[in-house]
Amino acid sequence: MPESLLAVLDALPYLLEGSFITLVVVLGAMGFGFCLAVPLAVAQVYGPRWLRPLVALYVWFFRGIPLLVFLFLFYFGLCTALDINLSAFTVAVVVLGLISAAYQSQIFRGAIMSLPEGQLKAARALGMSDAKAILFIILPQALRLSIPGWSNEYSIILKDSAVTYALGVAEIMARTHFVATRTYQHMPLYAAAGAIFLVLTWLGIRGLRYLEEKVRIPGYSHHEF
Amino acid sequence: MEEPILKVEGIKKRYGKKEILRGTSLSIRRGELKILIGPSGAGKSTLLQCINFLVRPDAGRVWLEGKEIHHAQGRELHHYRQQVGMIFQDFNLFDHLTALRNVEIALVKVRRMSRNEAHDRAMAELERVGLGDHVQKYPAQLSGGQKQRVSIARALAMDPKVMLLDEPTSALDPELIGEVLAVIRDLGELGMTMLMATHQIAFAQALANEIVFMEDGLIVEAGPPEKIFGCAENERTREFCSKVMELYTDNR
């Protein structure tokens, strides 16, 4: 067997462990981002007038600066300045989550705004408070419509998670580079890492498509927005 | 004379420069079926939506059973809206819920009924509008006429004291109009108080207690159908009525 293949096979278990960490980072960030993004989107569409520009400001800020800069800012800067001791892993999840919240909020916002106005009106006409109408009528529909956008967001965060290597998070990329510098089998190992990312992307998109099918409303064609 | 169940006075609404309602007042007594007619853009729909504050009037007062709705917000507003059923032109069924859940949801979330109680009530209402066999279907799987009947069942389940119907048949294919009108007619016979905007002149003529003709945000004339369709006082009323009667006979 050629040396390159051997090196890849040797490293494979180590890299797969890394993909577990990658997935935890990605899912953690998406979950955290989701929890932030839903209130952000609701605030931007239904919130008081003074709140809407603040949400827009949040989105502008977190979409306008590179991930790497945020990672450095939070890990080396804010954590030290505020004297909080967070692991690189935690910072990675938080930063990816904060950025993802900005993007996800815009996915949800688009979905909410694509719903016919009558849905909210009908809920109000039945005596629902706006909070109930949003929770029981608007969000269940908007979140369904958001799944394709989510699938896109997943593949972006998955790839972005490789940047957390810069803080030393032991995900796929960090492990690949670590092995490569020892074995000098850079090309085969990077190819392996690339393949792992492709598989993870494919799996995630598959999973979300399954979810979309699972929660699809019968007879309802999901229009683009 | 009996006190009106619902009374509105001096409702005004403007969008930018355009005045949609210019101080409209009307009242409706228990068990009455009052029908609003008038050209599109007359403000019928805005008036109905102002009555339960889905559109916020710029001015005007509203009474339900003699009690004025002072602060149309928060608890008081939600409580008031529960007592005023609303039927929309384009149904506005909740697209992510089955027919049954559409009727149940407000019972459970707003009236805090138990799931079982709500289920039984919703089933009864859906059977009443002739949809007992379609309760598990989603809105997208129902015809327009069925959707409108679900939305009527949804409103009825809240035990409204009065129903507002905003052109309930105008989004329907002609062959589906009859089934919805039949449901509304039955409701009227059971004594439901209704204020309905419609272009269904024959229905109005046969069943309304009073016809209200609106134009340019004002009520021009009101009276029993014989009078409005037979010998209206106002020139504009006569003109409109003769036009729609002509249309109506043509369609036959």
Added chain:
Amino acid sequence: MEEWLYIQNEAAPALFRGFWVSVQLIIPSATLGLLLGILVGILRVFGNRAVSAAANLYVTLFRGIPLIVQLFVWYFGLPYWNIYLTPFTAAILGFSLCSAAYHSEYIRGALLSIKRGQMLAAHSLGFTRTQTIFSVILPQAMRRALPGCGNEIIYLIKYSSLAYMITCIELTGEGKILASDSFKFTEVFLLVGACYLVMTTLATLLLQALEARLRLPGFEHRSF
């Protein structure tokens, strides 16, 4: 006062130097990426089966693999085959190739959205296939692809920070060095962030102006 002096005397010159390197990375990469993206998009739609399959494979790979892995391949990987690139060249190569894959997605969608009648009309006037693509289809498609491609360029501005990871010292790299020397991480990275915000905001405004400028009456920029 001390802060201000630090910014004026040390931070500003270094960050400006880095900013300039970033600009030198972004402009050629954006240009090359867009041109290559247009080419790949055309090949995917109008190429024969083999060509469009190859183009699709390229796009799948370059969109599916993280940019940072791609950069490492060009910089640390190619020496495996005795090809040595400077960090700067490797960065531009990596950015252009990755960006092109994304651009081609938008271009492809836009090309497919142009009505078939346009092609038939041009053929009936005696245009060749290539002439039709370049003088009839593409000018329309580019207008539809512009919002997506514009977004991709904004992404590129942000991802240019990854050049630092392959030792090409641009804005982020200068920031890192500066901060490590002075331990003023928060201040320095906020400044660096502000520079990127200026770049992304400016680019957004420019692209919006361009879109408005190229808008044709009645030709809708519908999404697809």
